[in-house]
Amino acid sequence: MPPAGPRSGDAIFASxxxxxxxxxxxxxxxxxxxxxxxxxxxxxxxxxLDQMGYNIGIRLIDEFLAKSNVSRCVxxxxxxxxxxxxxxxxxxGIAATVTNWDADGTCCSIILDDNPLVDFVELPDTCQGLYxxxxxxxxxxxxxxxxxxxxxAPYLKIVTDTQYLAFTKVSMxxxxxxxxxxxxxxxxxxxxxxxxxxxxxxxxxKDDE
Amino acid sequence: xxxxxxxKQYSNVLDKPLSKGKQEVSLSxxxxxxxxxxQYNQTQVDNIAELERRLEDAGYAxxxxxxxxxxxxxxxxxxxxxxxxxxxxxxxxVWKVLFGKVADSLEKGTEHEDEYxxxxxxxxxxxxxxxxxxxxTFNCGAFVAGIVRGVLDSAGFPAVVTAHxxxxxxQQRPRxxxxxxxxxxxxxLSLTRYSSTQRML
Numbered sequence: 001m002p003p004a005g006p007r008s009g010d011a012i013f014a015s016x017x018x019x020x021x022x023x024x025x026x027x028x029x030x031x032x033x034x035x036x037x038x039x040x041x042x043x044x045x046x047x048x049l050d051q052m053g054y055n056i057g058i059r060l061i062d063e064f065l066a067k068s069n070v071s072r073c074v075x076x077x078x079x080x081x082x083x084x085x086x087x088x089x090x091x092x093g094i095a096a097t098v099t100n101w102d103a104d105g106t107c108c109s110i111i112l113d114d115n116p117l118v119d120f121v122e123l124p125d126t127c128q129g130l131y132x133x134x135x136x137x138x139x140x141x142x143x144x145x146x147x148x149x150x151x152x153a154p155y156l157k158i159v160t161d162t163q164y165l166a167f168t169k170v171s172m173x174x175x176x177x178x179x180x181x182x183x184x185x186x187x188x189x190x191x192x193x194x195x196x197x198x199x200x201x202x203x204x205x206k207d208d209e
Numbered sequence: 210x211x212x213x214x215x216x217k218q219y220s221n222v223l224d225k226p227l228s229k230g231k232q233e234v235s236l237s238x239x240x241x242x243x244x245x246x247x248q249y250n251q252t253q254v255d256n257i258a259e260l261e262r263r264l265e266d267a268g269y270a271x272x273x274x275x276x277x278x279x280x281x282x283x284x285x286x287x288x289x290x291x292x293x294x295x296x297x298x299x300x301x302x303v304w305k306v307l308f309g310k311v312a313d314s315l316e317k318g319t320e321h322e323d324e325y326x327x328x329x330x331x332x333x334x335x336x337x338x339x340x341x342x343x344x345x346t347f348n349c350g351a352f353v354a355g356i357v358r359g360v361l362d363s364a365g366f367p368a369v370v371t372a373h374x375x376x377x378x379x380q381q382r383p384r385x386x387x388x389x390x391x392x393x394x395x396x397x398l399s400l401t402r403y404s405s406t407q408r409m410l
Contacts, residue, residue, distance in 0.1 A: 016235045018234065022228075022307070024239045056242070
């Protein structure tokens with residue numbers, strides 16, 4: 001049976017368990033502060049935050065797919081829209097907009113309308129190089145690496161539905177960077193997501209032929 | 210213009226109006242973040258005690274800020290100055306804001322005068338955590354213990370706060386008890402206050 005259409009981010013957010021955003025904000029703040037104390041170098045902290053985000057992303061994608069009914073995205077363009085409209089809403093309760101597409105559809109910007117990570121935050125002079133929200137870029141990168149695409153669609157007829165899902169798992173390697181950051185004096189939070197390459201995962205079953 | 214964010218800019222974080230605290234994020238988002246916090250700290254330590262201490266430190270930073278925030282927002286810039294007052298503030302106000310509910314219980318220790326316990330059947334941070342056997346009595350509630358210590362300490366009631374699993378009959382999962390042992394001077398302080406009130410009577 002084909003899955004029902006994707007659910008809206010609002011509907012999912014309304015149905016999942018939620019916690020006070022301040023607990024989340026302050027816990028994230030405590031995490032960043034701990035990293036700054038331990039690692040000392042701001043650059044190292046950026047890296048560690050990205051890594052933590054990546055770890056989250058590769059696990060979060062399962063919950064995302066399970067709750068959103070988005071079983072596969074046709075292309076990178078659709079995927080980006082889904083991240084912005086459903087993903088951000090479902091986990092952080094915020095809306096995001098996709099814009100600034102390049103000509104061949106492999107690079108775009110995600111602009112956050114709100115950002116629960118940065119309440120109460122101001123960067124001191126010593127942390128000017130810090131990408132405070134770098135965990136978010138890691139999450140997107142991680143989730144897309146585990147994303148499902150539809151690049152091997154011709155095989156569709158010969159396999160069952162479950163096999164199809166496993167079959168068409170396409171990992172999207174991306175590069176995610178901050179273009180604008182309010183904490184660093186810009187007027188918005190803007191993440192650039194650039195598709196580097198799509199790698200079909202290996203066929204997991206024994207070939208009978 | 211395309212791509213102009215809706216976020217209002219403030220030159221200073223203090224100019225920004227204090228949020229009402231009604232915003233929410235999904236529990237999973239918090240659980241993912243917390244799990245990363247724990248896993249990162251695991252790479253920084255050699256033993257369980259150290260891990261608990263580091264989680265407690267992280268929680269302390271949260272607690273100190275929660276006290277400040279809530280005193281402004283919920284209590285009209287007033288802060289509790291009595292021992293029982295601050296304890297019930299932690300048990301009800303702080304718990305309600307952070308975890309969406311009042312803590313299950315607040316009790317006085319039976320063996321020691323200066324000990325209090327806040328118990329929770331299923332502590333939010335432990336919801337998705339199961340402790341591997343080789344980690345013994347480790348409890349991620351150390352983070353919450355740190356929050357409690359942060360609130361108490363910043364309010365002028367220094368204490369040692371620890372988190373423990375307590376098995377409950379008929380329940381598969383143990384509850385978590387946050388044990389608060391006040392520093393000696395706190396006991397002495399409330400005693401002096403008590404006797405001076407008595408004298409006034």
